[in-house]
Amino acid sequence: MAIRSLESELPAASLLSFDEMSAHLRAVGEERYHHKHPFHLLMHEGTLSRGQLQAWALNRYYYQSIIPIKDSIILSRGPDPAFRRAWRKRVVDHDGDATSEGGIKRWLKLAEAAGLNADDVSAGKGILPATRFAVNEYLNIVRNRSLLEAVASSLTELFSRDLISLRMEKLRQHYPWLSGGLDYFEARLTQAPEDAQFAINYVYENAQTRAQQELAIQALRDKCDILWAQLDALYFAYVQPGWPPPGAFRLQDAES
Amino acid sequence: MAIRSLESELPAASLLSFDEMSAHLRAVGEERYHHKHPFHLLMHEGTLSRGQLQAWALNRYYYQSIIPIKDSIILSRGPDPAFRRAWRKRVVDHDGDATSEGGIKRWLKLAEAAGLNADDVSAGKGILPATRFAVNEYLNIVRNRSLLEAVASSLTELFSRDLISLRMEKLRQHYPWLSGGLDYFEARLTQAPEDAQFAINYVYENAQTRAQQELAIQALRDKCDILWAQLDALYFAYVQPGWPPPGAFRLQDAES
Secondary structure, three states: OHHHHHHHHOOOOOOOOHHHHHHHHHHHHHHHOHHHOHHHHHHHHOOOOHHHHHHHHHHHHHHHHHHHHHHHHHHHHOOOHHHHHHHHHHHHHHHOEOOEOOHHHHHHHHHHHOOOOHHHHHOOOOOOHHHHHHHHHHHHHHHHOOHHHHHHHHHHHHHHHHHHHHHHHHHHHHOHHHHHHOHHHHHHHHHHHHHHHHHHHHHHHHOOOHHHHHHHHHHHHHHHHHHHHHHHHHHHHHOOOOOOOOOOOOHHHHHO | OHHHHHHHHOOOOOOOOHHHHHHHHHHHHHHHOHHHOHHHHHHHHOOOOHHHHHHHHHHHHHHHHHHHHHHHHHHHHOOOHHHHHHHHHHHHHHHOEOOEOOHHHHHHHHHHHOOOOHHHHHOOOOOOHHHHHHHHHHHHHHHHOOHHHHHHHHHHHHHHHHHHHHHHHHHHHHOHHHHHHOHHHHHHHHHHHHHHHHHHHHHHHHOOOHHHHHHHHHHHHHHHHHHHHHHHHHHHHHOOOOOOOOOOOOHHHHHO
16 A cells, blocks of 8 residues: 555656665655754763663663564565575674674673663663564564565664764763773674665665655654654653653662 | 563462452552553643644544454454454444444544544554554554453553543533544443453453463553553653654644
């Protein structure tokens, strides 16, 4: 139905060139990527408390923890061995191997640097229900939509390098007690652009109609919404008005 | 894993009686049901604007629209014809039949009474991403957990009659321009308690261990979180601080 309605709206629309498609994807990022979210703005201004950064590290861990699961779902849907060989790098990047501890472990180190207990974080103790709902939607997307859209939903990695560079600088400047926990971001500075390059090439080569290109762009929009909603929930629960839902992590736990 | 950890925590725990189980379920409602959510408190105090009530009616429509889908999933998982005969009443209640327009149509009448266009509402134009994520999690639960837990997740209906009675009184008092759109709630005053009675009996009869009873209670807790998160998202976007995410319904659309 989505395809039909797009086709009927774009009867004479022709296939976007690689540069045109890149421009459309970047426009989505400009509008919807979470670099503009007020929670990140406060983080970069240095006005978040240790408790608020703990809430962020705790909730974001749930997102980190499902990344290799969503990439394994994509692996399971890729019929081509060459595609799977390329994509499995992502699972290794997050789960680690004999030579590297992996992104999940690195995020736990960040959570520990923030003053949290790694076992509590791994267990998801006190994470916001809204975090689970948003993150689980990422799994729904890679399970239920086409492989093209599943791959396209990873394209927020086109924008992550700039945000991570800025974040590392600001975290070191304003929250020096976190500086020992930034290995995760350091690794992503090179991993994310490599992954984004592969994914954008894949999307361009495999979207064979304008309608498919539009579905890929929509998948990126939806993925941006998933990242944005996680910060909305943090802001609402822990910044203002400060009403975490029943059962969630509370700031006084951290501040006391 | 969930069952095993509950069993190890409750080695000597015995099966709850019907009254004990009911008390546990009611305690969950007391703590987590959305009757205490600040958005509802403002609604009942009469301080919400027409635009804020429009945002509520629009977003809640998405929840209403998936109810017969989630009940159809439960139907599809029920091996017993007698169970399916009883459960399909719910699909009829929401989708309607020759003699009744059904709950979805009634909710659209409420949205129209609030000043929205029914076609825009049906199309989900401008709903919050966080609404979709929370509501889709309800579908995840009824698809992926046991049938017992899927049934138990409906038990918020144990608490809905009191909230709906209060809401109808307060809507008529504070927002008389909505009074023509309250048929949905009128119907739920009798439907919900009948459905809750069937479901609580089913859960009691089919939870054969204390661990299963605990899983059923957890499903109700998770369902309460789904309702709560929807109001959190409305409050954050439209009450305070008032930052709807990119692409969502904006209050100035309604107030102008």
